[in-house]
Amino acid sequence: MTWRRTLLIVALLTPGLGVILVMIGSVFYVAVMQSFGYYNLVGEDSFSLEHWQKVLDSKQFSRALSYSAYIAVVAAIGSVILAYPIAIWLRRPFRGSLVISALLKAPLFVPGLVASFLFLNVIAFHGIVNQLLMWIGATDAPIRLQNDRGAWGVVFLQLWKNLPFALLLLTGAVQSISDEVLDAARDLGAGSFDRFRKVIAPLTVQAMQASLIIIFIGAAGDFAFQVTAGPTNVQSMAQYMVFLKDSFGRWNQAAVVGVSLMGLALFGSLVLAVLARVVLRGGARW
Amino acid sequence: MTALRSIDVSKVFEDGFTALSGINLSVEPGEFVTLLGPSGCGKTTLLKIFAGFYAPTTGRIEQNGADVTNAPPEKRDTAMCFQSYALFPHLSVAENVEFGPKQNKVPKDDRVKRVNELLRQVDLEANRDKLPNKLSGGQQQRVALTRALAMRPSVVLFDEPLSNLDAKLREQVRREIRSLQREFGFTAIYVTHDQSEALAMSDRVVVMNGGKVEQIGDPEEVYQRPETAFVADFIGSANLLPFERVDDHTVDTPLGRFTVDDPPVADSRFLCWRPEAADYGVSEGENVVASDISERAYQGAYTDVHIAVPGAPDQRLHWPGSASSMSDRVTFRLPPDRIRFVRGELG
Numbered sequence: 001m002t003w004r005r006t007l008l009i010v011a012l013l014t015p016g017l018g019v020i021l022v023m024i025g026s027v028f029y030v031a032v033m034q035s036f037g038y039y040n041l042v043g044e045d046s047f048s049l050e051h052w053q054k055v056l057d058s059k060q061f062s063r064a065l066s067y068s069a070y071i072a073v074v075a076a077i078g079s080v081i082l083a084y085p086i087a088i089w090l091r092r093p094f095r096g097s098l099v100i101s102a103l104l105k106a107p108l109f110v111p112g113l114v115a116s117f118l119f120l121n122v123i124a125f126h127g128i129v130n131q132l133l134m135w136i137g138a139t140d141a142p143i144r145l146q147n148d149r150g151a152w153g154v155v156f157l158q159l160w161k162n163l164p165f166a167l168l169l170l171t172g173a174v175q176s177i178s179d180e181v182l183d184a185a186r187d188l189g190a191g192s193f194d195r196f197r198k199v200i201a202p203l204t205v206q207a208m209q210a211s212l213i214i215i216f217i218g219a220a221g222d223f224a225f226q227v228t229a230g231p232t233n234v235q236s237m238a239q240y241m242v243f244l245k246d247s248f249g250r251w252n253q254a255a256v257v258g259v260s261l262m263g264l265a266l267f268g269s270l271v272l273a274v275l276a277r278v279v280l281r282g283g284a285r286w
Numbered sequence: 287m288t289a290l291r292s293i294d295v296s297k298v299f300e301d302g303f304t305a306l307s308g309i310n311l312s313v314e315p316g317e318f319v320t321l322l323g324p325s326g327c328g329k330t331t332l333l334k335i336f337a338g339f340y341a342p343t344t345g346r347i348e349q350n351g352a353d354v355t356n357a358p359p360e361k362r363d364t365a366m367c368f369q370s371y372a373l374f375p376h377l378s379v380a381e382n383v384e385f386g387p388k389q390n391k392v393p394k395d396d397r398v399k400r401v402n403e404l405l406r407q408v409d410l411e412a413n414r415d416k417l418p419n420k421l422s423g424g425q426q427q428r429v430a431l432t433r434a435l436a437m438r439p440s441v442v443l444f445d446e447p448l449s450n451l452d453a454k455l456r457e458q459v460r461r462e463i464r465s466l467q468r469e470f471g472f473t474a475i476y477v478t479h480d481q482s483e484a485l486a487m488s489d490r491v492v493v494m495n496g497g498k499v500e501q502i503g504d505p506e507e508v509y510q511r512p513e514t515a516f517v518a519d520f521i522g523s524a525n526l527l528p529f530e531r532v533d534d535h536t537v538d539t540p541l542g543r544f545t546v547d548d549p550p551v552a553d554s555r556f557l558c559w560r561p562e563a564a565d566y567g568v569s570e571g572e573n574v575v576a577s578d579i580s581e582r583a584y585q586g587a588y589t590d591v592h593i594a595v596p597g598a599p600d601q602r603l604h605w606p607g608s609a610s611s612m613s614d615r616v617t618f619r620l621p622p623d624r625i626r627f628v629r630g631e632l633g
């Protein structure tokens with residue numbers, strides 16, 4: 001390849017790839033530098049491990065980290081587990097299947113915060129859930145369902161919001177498996193669970209990995225669901241980051257949390273992706 | 287005891303389409319039976335009913351005397367060879383072949399031995415670790431066959447297994463299938479719309495049309511003694527003539543008066559003769575026809591000749607020799623024992 005050609009290719013790639021790399025690179029660079037004491041809004045810049053030390057030592061941080069990891073894992077795995085049967089069910093068109101799949105995808109168009117508010121209304125003291133519970137006699141007085149300590153509300157919202165996305169990816173993948181291949185598996189003695197485990201899942205593993213990773217990253221960085229519907233005794237990473245910045249402008253510590261969140265996203269996605277492969281292909285074939 | 291039997295089987299799909307009606311078929315153990323018929327006549331549907339993918343709308347399926355009508359495919363002692371091969375794209379050749387035995391919990395040692403032996407037999411050992419998409423069409427077909435045989439099924443169901451192969455390979459795999467069948471002794475039901483394949487491979491041929499069985503017989507029977515106009519026309523190219531009965535052994539046709547050995551019966555509709563049945567160079571005696579030639583097409587081994595006779599369209603002859611050696615007129619004789627009568631309509 002001549003230098004002219006190389007230059008041309010670089011020039012063609014620059015508008016797209018270049019912008020992406022510069023944006024990601026600069027954000028990442030600033031966050032990392034800030035966590036080590038540079039890019040201060042006020043005061044002198046100097047290298048320091050103090051911010052890392054303070055954050056890592058705080059109990060709040062370790063709780064936020066494990067809480068966000070927990071929500072992200074449950075959201076990713078839960079959405080995929082719920083989406084698979086639906087994707088398989090919708091594999092071949094039937095009367096009404098288009099309407100069903102359109103309805104299932106509706107949450108994609110509802111912004112998270114709006115969904116959160118709707119959800120709060122539904123489970124409020126005088127919301128329909130409590131009315132229903134009282135009407136069927138399950139309880140005498142309304143129960144407090146909001147901001148529950150088990151984070152069930154957040155998990156519900158995460159699944160509600162991410163299931164359609166997993167469904168979108170998995171439906172396409174499942175549809176690309178031919179009927180005859182599934183019939184062959186059946187003919188060779190595979191019942192429905194074995195057909196899923198030995199044929200459908202391995203053949204759709206890439207879509208599954210993509211769903212797991214994207215949902216994990218989104219849920220790990222959740223702010224909207226957590227501040228509206230989340231438990232009040234624990235913060236998510238994003239929430240904690242905002243909290244640090246808002247209380248006494250601890251920008252450097254916020255940056256530490258930010259970098260840790262990116263680390264969590266990267267590490268978590270890797271683990272999920274590898275896990276999906278190993279479980280589904282017995283680790284034998286990549 | 288019959289290996290596989292369908293009793294009054296019919297199939298009406300959800301959209302109300304009747305794909306099969308009144309199918310009665312008994313297949314003996316070790317027999318090679320082909321289902322032959324035009325596209326859309328219900329061959330695959332019947333095969334899928336035998337395999338258990340479809341439940342018949344009415345009727346029953348018996349295997350070795352036991353009713354299996356409602357048994358799912360995974361519980362039946364049948365293995366299917368699909369037209370598209372349907373190999374598992376994520377598994378190697380050996381893993382594909384091992385799938386069935388593994389599913390049926392055959393112990394590992396047995397399983398490995400079985401797979402190795404089969405792969406050696408079909409000459410695929412060198413490819414055992416390849417993924418299916420790295421194989422040629424013929425090799426994929428052999429993997430599909432091997433995968434079915436690894437189940438040691440008593441019945442193997444083939445759905446047009448050779449239709450994606452070129453003529454030469456088809457011939458070779460066809461012989462391989464037959465020899466494997468003799469060796470393993472499985473019962474085979476083989477779907478095809480290729481009549482020469484059906485005639486060459488089968489112990490018995492089931493000719494189907496429009497969801498019904500037209501005729502069942504050994505290859506010679508369905509070729510030499512077709513019972514319906516459809517069978518005569520679909521297998522080989524028969525000439526069909528309307529006729530009037532004079533007496534038991536004499537009929538009048540647009541080609542003239544013929545003496546016949548087998549008399550027509552009440553529902554006989556056409557007189558039927560094969561293009562290659564005519565004796566050429568005979569110009570005297572009974573059953574002699576002389577006619578103008580309307581068209582000729584050189585075919586190599588013979589010349590396909592059409593003759594023009596009012597009231598008898600599309601009568602063809604196989605003239606043994608080249609087109610240039612012919613004049614514009616042809617004279618031939620139809621031997622009385624080569625003339626049949628068939629019932630049914632012209633398609």
Ligand SMILES: Nc1ncnc2c1ncn2[C@@H]1O[C@H](COP(=O)(O)OP(=O)(O)OP(=O)(O)O)[C@@H](O)[C@H]1O
Nearest residue numbers: 299301303305324325326327328329330331332479
């Ligand atoms: N699921 C279905 N629903 C409705 N009609 C069907 C269905 N499957 C098949 N048919 C119809 O039933 C008829 C028989 O189909 P079948 O596949 O058995 O034909 P075939 O003899 O195997 O033809 P080919 O040689 O083309 O494979 C066809 O007219 C087809 O359109």
Ligand SMILES: [Mg+2]
Nearest residue numbers: 329330331445
């Ligand atoms: Mg078919």
